[in-house]
Amino acid sequence: SLLVGATTVYSPVVMAAEDVAASGDSMEFAMEEYVVTASRTQTAKVDTPANVSTIDAAKIESRRYQDVAEALKDVPGATIVDTGTGAYEKKVMLNGDERVLVLVDGRRVNLDMGTMSRASFDLNQLPDVSQIERIEVVKGHGGSLYGSDAVGGVINIITKKMDHNYGKVSMAFGSNQARDGKAMYTIREGKTGITVNASKYKQGYYKYKDAATKSTTRWPGQSDYTNEKVGLKINQELTPSSSIEVG
DSSP: OOOEHHHHHEEEOOOOOOOOOSSSSSOOOOOOESSSSSSOOOOGGGOOOEEEEEEEHHHHHHTOOOOOOHEEEEEEEEEEEEEESOOTTTEEEETTOOOOEETTTEEHHHOOOOOTTTTTGGGGGSGGGEEEEEEEEEEEEEHHOEEEGGGSSEEEEEEEOSOOOOEEEEEEETTTTTEEEEEEEEEEETEEEEEEEEEEEEOOOOOETTTOOSSSEEOOOOOEEEEEEEEEEEEEETTTTEEEEEE
């Protein structure tokens, strides 16, 4: 179903200003891009032999992606299809191979639906795009590091390290009486961050026009669908460059 909705974001406005003396000189800095998914260690992208595509937060914002599936559609070789088991359950293929491992901060989130749907994932289990630092897509060569589920590739969604309180509420509506509500809130206190999120998706019965009677008829069988999710994530900073996360 095509959903159309509105989003309200609640976030404190933090502003800082610093006076810098003008010297007339200019300096240019080249930021080298690093990836972690291809080798499980931080490696400069130019030194990575694997075929890696990245979608960073700036691109997510400029392209106004509504969810991860929409962002992945712009990755060359990536195909997103509906599984037919719910509006938010999708399947991703990389270069035609559905043996794709989907990770969030290095943790597996694939739906366990058998080998025929091993690349399936639930959008409601993935972070909101506003929480994503970048998405790394490794095509092929994932089996040796991640197992047979990753022979076709690996998609790793890396979230932002929130340094302030932040909340977001959204509601969307679509055909077949589809209604989708989401809410999340992150609390940051010192070195500890807690994120709570909840979502509910409900869709009514499918209806079709009967060719014989010309009337609208409800699709036979159980075609309505309800999906509810609640999540909790706790992040504890250990050092300025390392942290532990549970959830």
